[in-house]
Amino acid sequence: MDHTHLENNTSYIASQDLLDAVNIAVTLQKPLLVKGEPGTGKTMLAHAVAETMNKPLYIWNIKSTTKAQDGLYTYDVVQRLYDSQFGENVDDISQYIHYGKMGEAFMANEQVILLIDEIDKADLEFPNDLLWEMDQMEFYVKETHQTIRAKQRPIVIITSNAEKELPDAFLRRCIFHYIEFPNPDQMKKIIHAHFDHIDDELVKQTMDTFYRIRDVKNISKRPSTSELIDWLRALIAGGVDPATIRKNLPYSGVVLKKDQDIALVEKEFHPNIRRHVR
Template identity: 60%
Template structure:
């Protein structure tokens, strides 16, 4: 594995050693990296920081329930061609000018290697992952309208995220390197917090993490607070000038942590959690 292709995290993204290894193995093998983990564990931010850490351009393909695999390859703009044939003075016989690359097409056409994020692949229908198999394997796709085959100039670094809303096909999983991002333990969480708030009072951080992890242990919570919510909460505490003593006796600004009405029922008012 070449040193210049190694991902070691960034100043703004603390990556565990297993996560670093998964990224670097995927790069070395030229395989997509499928990343799972509970919301707020940094799945999407991973791709952004791989691009930042390796000095590469990032292309983001946000998947929706209506997204089709072909959307990521190219779009044939028939409406524009029709308008040009009726009202314009362009030569509409050249179909190539009406072919617009999707995000995967952009990654293939790039003159340099890019990082391609396929975000929340499980939002699409069940056939979507299988429809991408050939393109991700062969790093090429065919455009019937022009008779051209587009081949990747450089194999992109493909990061795929999933929230496990749907099971992904076995054939697709076999072609991916897989990593599940575990929720950070307290020690790693302290490192993450200090990246964002290097001057935070140690006593305030101690009390905040104590309450945060206590909340996450409550099995009946509908939505456990995540890393992103912890960071928002800490920012609110700092901005509000909340002392560690006050936090010790009261869960201040609980709305930054809990996002479901029923979850507030588990909290004694004005008491330690």
């Protein structure tokens, strides 16, 4: 993949280190594990790569209850039993096999991008349970005695919010990259990618206030890039004077999502104001 294509993507701003990590993962045919705090563009990376390479994107969203098997296939034994009770022909077991996102990616006729999103939400055994499938690019469907092999090895991008450590055996199989939170220069590029025309003073005052909020000690949920973009949209819609942003913190509920954080920020910005926190 040509570096400049992804770099020039109008909707995604990537550092050169991240571009290099993507290219290395594609070249070595290894999964790319991307870590970073929420709002650093981990999920959007897969969208940008798919758009740049003009390949389909398969998204496997991981939850706390997700098992590795869910991404391969499930066997709907209940539906088969139900059909048999009503006289349906249930000899063809394959009609009760439902493939998950990894299974679909393996079975695709063309190479696809497979995003395994927020892998750290699942239990600790989840990554280890995928080791064979990730290495061999195949899995066995015991109900139909069929081995499903990847027709084209998918480009696998895995995201993690770094909420828990992943197993060493899994990490050894991945190319790793940690996305740092955007610095002000990168953030300006991101903002201008989202807004065709925006007042420079509004950007300056909002960004200064935003980064100062993120630096407030003991804040429990630091605002992310997406919340900054939403805040700018709210400020524009409300016709807010940029000069009043730091003093008044207009629409603070867009950028801060916890009452305790709002109180901490107000205390930092206006130490003489006392606010009751329930």
